[in-house]
Amino acid sequence: MPFFIGFRLNGDYPCGKLSVRQISVNIVILGPGAIGTLWATKLSTSGHNVAVWSTSIDHHMSLQLDELPPIQFDNRDIVSIKQADLLLVTVKAWQVKSALEPLKAHIAPETIITLMHNGMGTADWVYDTFPGNPLLLATTTHGAYKPTKHQVMHTGLGLTQIGGVNRSGKQCHFLQPVLQHALPEVTWCDNIEHALWSKLAVNCAINPLTAIFQVKNGELASEQYKNQLTNVIEEVFQVMNACSIPIEKSMLESTVHQVIRATAENFSSMKQDIYYQRKSEIDFITGYLLKQAKIHNIQVPENQALYTQIHHIEQSWKSQ
Known part of the structure; x- marks a missing residue:
């Protein structure tokens, strides 16, 4: 018992x-x-x-x-x-x-x-x-x-x-x-949902980019990823706002960049999944964001592009 x-x-x-x-x-x-x-x-x-x-x-x-x-x-x-x-x-x-x-x-x-x-x-x-x-x-x-x-x-x-x-x-x-x-x-x-959304925002920013480019988290602090990161965070902020998750955009940006610095030498789980050709959690990270964006009629082109790229990589394994 x-x-x-x-x-x-x-x-x-x-x-x-x-x-x-x-x-x-x-x-x-x-x-x-x-x-x-x-x-x-x-x-x-x-x-x-x-x-x-x-x-x-x-x-x-x-x-x-x-x-x-x-x-x-x-x-x-x-x-x-x-x-x-x-x-x-x-x-x-x-x-x-x-x-x-x-x-x-x-x-x-x-x-x-x-x-x-x-x-x-x-x-x-x-x-x-x-x-x-x-x-x-x-x-x-x-x-x-x-x-x-x-x-x-x-x-x-x-x-x-x-x-x-x-x-x-x-x-x-x-x-x-x-x-x-x-x-x-x-x-x-x-309110655990708020904590989960904050983690989701970080994962949306870090995981797909590190997986696509096969880099450590800290590499995302370099200039070449600046625009993509900014766009991802902006889109996530819009969706969170529509889902009534209160957060300042500056705080969201600060959180993402703080995690990038704190985990600079780490490989994200999605980076490792893609490297070892394992199914990733993209459908429950960026995919979840896309579903919420659709419900609220919000355009999220940067996140959509990253989502599509990860799926293309996963699909390519089947033809090998």
Whole structure:
């Protein structure tokens, strides 16, 4: 039985009254990629019962954070899914539906489902498919990459923001100290959509350009990308404004350029996806922006061009 069920009264989650040290949460990480493995190892070393669910058919998975001793996790264990208090979904946005659908019959209605991936647009399907579950969205700026299948390198400290989507999800603020204790900093957002849009804006600016030109993030500070960046940010600002996301354009520009400087030596996830000929998250980053622009009848030619270029690159692999 999920840990939190015993503490639920009339649909409420009063677990925030407990101290972090009193809570040992049953957690399943769905998709132990770089970010998923980072959270799996951090949550495990913080004393929680953590299992993973990956595409590997092995019943156990050994995962290593940096040069620390590897940790053994149960993998693809149905009992862990059924008993999960928290299902942290860290697959790529385009994998969310195919990853969750086979598990639908095994996920308890009290299990908290938290989506943590680049881009937007997956929450509606999850909300409709799991109407009784608390649903949270999360975004993180932690840097991580996997030099091998079973090791993750934590390359940069960041901020994780979480917030509820539905009524029961909005009651899950007690998760903030649980996650904060494992991997700070973590903040609870009453309006998580604003945080997600800010992250989307950064991703729209950085990811497609670094992927198309196969450059590190810091290269975007050079003069040759100035006009494209300016146009992308202007278009994103117009769409955010139409979607009632309050932000000053100067603040949006400052945020994008700050991230470019702070992650100058990093490769964006989309740059890596294109390099390794893997399907990117373009449909849930720039693609989501294009859908919102269409709804509000806003022209976004720069973003449309970048979206088309990424799709052309992906299509070209099929003819090789």
